[in-house]
Amino acid sequence: MDRYTQLRARTITLVGLMGVGKSSVGRRLASALDLPFRDADAEVEAAAGRSIPDIFADLGEAAFREGERRVIARLLEDPPHVLATGGGAFMNPExxxxxKSRSISVWLKADLEVLARRVSRKENRPLLSGKDPLEVLQAQAAARYPFYAEADVVVETGDAAHHVTVDQVIQAMTAHLQDHPR
Known part of the structure; x- marks a missing residue:
């Protein structure tokens, strides 16, 4: 049995604010653990047949969140994988x-100024449209951090390279599973 067997027993769900690296770190984490990778946002787009900005524009955030909830519930029925969620997914109580019941949840956390710099490079984030990224992230942090704090594992990523963050996640999850065997 290799040292990652226990980590591969359950789905690993990454939560956190936009720009923290849930998708990019998630792909690398999945590769390191030899698990499939799933991106909830991409799965929502595939299920809806349209982009997330289009869903927000045409149907609104509430419709997006309901579709996101259904897609994540479906994905959590699948065999173990690494799942990157959208930044607001963990806000929905269901x-x-x-x-929390079907996976190990990992909150990737980084400095808001680092995140603002990262998200400013992309035009595909509907919650940032025409707004100051740092102000949006500050408001989201105030609203979301209490919920993210319910994650099983918290990893402060800083501005580290993705492979460093992957190592941090693996170490934190290993420690968590030693303290909380399932």
């Missing part, structure tokens, strides 16, 4: 309960 989704949060499903994630």
């Amino acid at each position: 989704t949060r309960a499903l994630i």
Whole structure:
């Protein structure tokens, strides 16, 4: 049995604010653990047949969140994988309960100024449209951090390279599973 066998026994769900690296770190984590990778946002787009900005524009955030909840519930029925969620997914009480019961949840946390710099490079984030990224992230942090704090594992990522963050996640999850065997 290799040292990652225990980590591969359950789905690993990454939560955190936009720009923290849930998708990019998640892909590398999945590769390191030899698990499939799933991105909830991409799965929502595939299920809806349209982009997230289009869903927000045409149907609104509430419709997006309901679709996101259904997609995550479906994904959590699949065999173990690494799941990157959208930044607001863990806010939904039903989704949060499903994630906590069917996976190991990992909150990736980074300095808000680092995140603001990262998200400013992309135009595909509907919650930032026409707004100051740092102000949006500060408001989201105030609203979301109490919920993210319910994650099983918290990893402060800083501005480290993705492979460093992957190592931090593996170490934190290993410690968590030693303290909380399932």
